[in-house]
Amino acid sequence: MAEGYDYIIIGGGSAGCVLAGRLSEDPATRVLLLEAGGRDRHPFYHLPAGFAKMTKGIGSWGWETVAQRHMKGRVFNYTQAKVMGGGSAINAQIYTRGNAQDYDEWRQMGCDGWGYEDVLPYFRKAEDNDTHDNRYHGKGGPMGVSQPSAPLPICEAYFEAAKALGIPRNMDVTGETQDGVAFYQLTQRHARRSSAAMAYVTPNLGRANLTLRTGAQVRRITVEAGRATGVELVDGTRITATQEVLLASGAIGSPRLLQLSGIGPADHLQDLGIPIVLDQPQVGANLQDHLDLYCIVELSGPHSYDRYAKPHMAALAGLQYLLTRKGPVASSLFETGGFWYADSDARSPDIQFHLGLGTGIEKGVAVMPQGGVTLNSCYLRPRSRGTVRLASSDPAKAPLIDPNYLQDARDREMSIRGLKLTQEIMGQTPLAKFVKAERLPGPDVRTDQEYFDFICEHSKTSHHCAGTCRMGSDPAAVVDTRLRFNGIDRLRVVDNSIMPTVISSNTNAAAIMIGEKAADMIRQDARG
Template identity: 75%
Template sequence: MAHGYDFVIVGGGSAGSVLASRLSEDPDARVLLIEAGPRDWHPLYKVPAGFAKMTKGIGSWGWSTVPQRHMKDRVFRFTQARVLGGGSTVNAQIYTRGNALDYHEWRQMGCTGWGYDDVLPYFRKSEDNDSFDDRYHGRGGPLGVSRPAAPLPICEAYFEAAAKLGIPRNDDMAGARQDGVGYYQLTQRNVRRSSASIAFLDPARKRPNLTIRTGAEVLRVVVEHGRATGVELAGEGVVRAEAELILSSGAIGTPRLLQLSGIGPADHLRAVGVPVVFDQPGVGSDLQDHLDLFVVAECTGPHTYDRYARPLWSVLAGLRYLLTRSGPVASSLFETGGFWYADPDARSPDIQLHLGLGSGIEAGVAALKDGGVTLNSAYLRPRSRGTVRLASGDPAAAPLIDPNYWADPHDRDMAIRGLKLAQEIMRQDPLKPYVMAERLPGPEVRTEAEYFDYACAHAKTDHHPAGTCRMGADEGAVVDPELRFRGIDRLRVVDNSIMPRLVSANTNATAMMIAEKAADMIRASSCEADPC
């Protein structure tokens, strides 16, 4: 293996895959992409319904949170992808971007160049949208974005139920407005998952200037005289980055690697026996995540996809998909949802809904014996902030992930309001032909204390961690608006850890946008150093 590259990218997830593809478009740029997990060979990584298996362990690091002290010390399974393509390989393929006002807030916080009008062209650049080609959406990009291929009649009944509460239908929740319910667009093409690996890396694999390494563990970032010069690979030694080293390991993986390298809060590093290379308290701080509460109802008949979890039905579903590209395997199972308000005075929707076409789809969610339907709700703008820290200096040890859920009581209040909204939707007349009875939380949950107990027992993460290498113009920010690490030269962070505030939606499309924009910034920086 050659030990010299212009750009070394650590982390082959959504952002890293996009960045490797874009930087290697320049034939003179030698690019190395390093991913700890395997290549995305497994068939479940290709089909839409494979998501149902992902939160239960496939393609995951297997990490959990520390006990959440504001939620009765509950420990949450915290799925983080360990496979090429990262979250885009294992997620429910929901294509949302957050609200335009999220990015306006980024700009107001000092992140020049990150307002909505600044980032919208990069969302559009990635897209190959099968439904829209307008100011908000593009065609011809690498990423397939499609309408759902396998909706069920209960989805239309859900829209009608929401309308009874004044919630409008919205056919493009990633367009001019976010408010309303509708079918999500999905990162799919031809009823197959369009992950960052499939969409961006597969077409780039034959480029002689791009090297993709899977199953390669990075032990530390190498810093010499205040400059990042490469990384140390387990069993292989140092690989040098002659232009830039770029960390794209996500909001958990990136701060973890930095701290293992002695870059982070000095007191913490000393406490776990890691020699301090650079004291930066912001590394691993400001962790933000969406916490999900849900309603599970029993259905009056086979109105969802639950029966296909049984072995014989599962085989039939697989055959149907192979022959017709339809049926339950063609469904992401969470392709219906919407955005609405817990706080009626909020500046934009603060609750996101996902209608799950079954029960027990995700890890930690109860399955009903005779079939059911799930309606998830998540409060989108949490005030609570957590941390990612090291348990020890051993690279094999799992990190200490502390989202610090509900440290701010406001988050708890808004989340429970969102759960009550989901209950109200499920109780409306248009859903009565499909819904027999609510089973969770159930009629016995009435008081605020009972709702709190229910949430502590059943809540789950929406898998949207962000903020742990915060971007900003202030001295406390980890990276500047060009995503350059403050205090160490030739080191950049390109993933969801740079978000100053978590966006009000699923985060995968934003990770890709960040990488698209970063590629342009890196190219511009390279031209300044060596005129193009």
């Protein structure tokens, strides 16, 4: 006999954890949270610098993109979380929200209720900010948001180098204005990662009405007479939902499961022998992501955290963290960055920087044997659109992920401009005493064709995928503005896949906001 709950949440990522924590606040509401991965018990999930291990396999599905046809067939590692907390458990903990105009443009596209003033209260509601308590920030929320506890002197030199190019210092890039270089705030509390799991689920597991199952991979969403009724797990277990099925598996996982359930482009599903439940061509379309480029410099001395790569130094760093909650273990390694312009006429910053306080931090990125730093840049408003499709009807098979990077010529031009700007910053006088030489791209890369060739070899995902279950008020949209699935009752999608356009920054804080806003809408709709 099938088990029953009021709400089944598929995916224990950022938005799914928020839903579980908020919906279970009502003791009369039975909530089941299903996570295909495991619990976040490994210490790397909680130590800020554990991020360096995450893109190298820990807590990840190990997926890749298809060959990128506009980047000489390059295949990218595409880290997708497989652990409680999702992206918030394995990311660099950078707390940014995008630009206010991102959300106002959503509203202008027909997404009523999603303008900046509509979503700002939900950002504030989630926060327990250790520094700010004002119009833009809140205290007392579930998620810790903190100032970095382990910056290095080279960070201040970076700020001065940017200033030499006319880029100002900004003390709060999630406040009144986004423009400028900054220390990012981080999703941390007391120098420990504050993931969505730790903020919204773990403290509430004692609630009798909240059930968590890890290692629970969903085979399909069950639909009867146009209504979502529950889920079937890969082991054949069937579970029913009396109120709603809430899909929160992310911009890759959500369209993947919908298609496995027979909900998606009919021609694609037919080719794979999957019975069609609903022909919805936009499921898995509209994939957007930020392509990350990087300038790497070798340093003149031990000015970055690379010096802690040796075992005895790593042990020293661990001891420093235990005693002081400072040092390299307390660092997200990317807490310094900012926002500026590739196109001086852009309506808001269109380039984001991340200063990596070492080299080889992420999988596939070069290591400087004598130590270095990495200044990443990404173009924030790409026009290229990709897809998520199935390789097989077998749920054990990885999906076909195609970000379609640099399909649009403007994306290519703006990305190259951003990379050149990172080189300019790293070449300024305030950094001269730290920098021995630029190693990548290096002096041999001069023409735009040479820059393009370099990018095809040296680039990566920013881990900011979005858009594959697009929200809108038009008939083609996958979900409506209350995130209800168009064409199937009692099914909602609640994660970054609903974004019509990817926001102009890291995306995790937005996933938390989406979960908070969705929880309110779900409760309102249940009351009628």
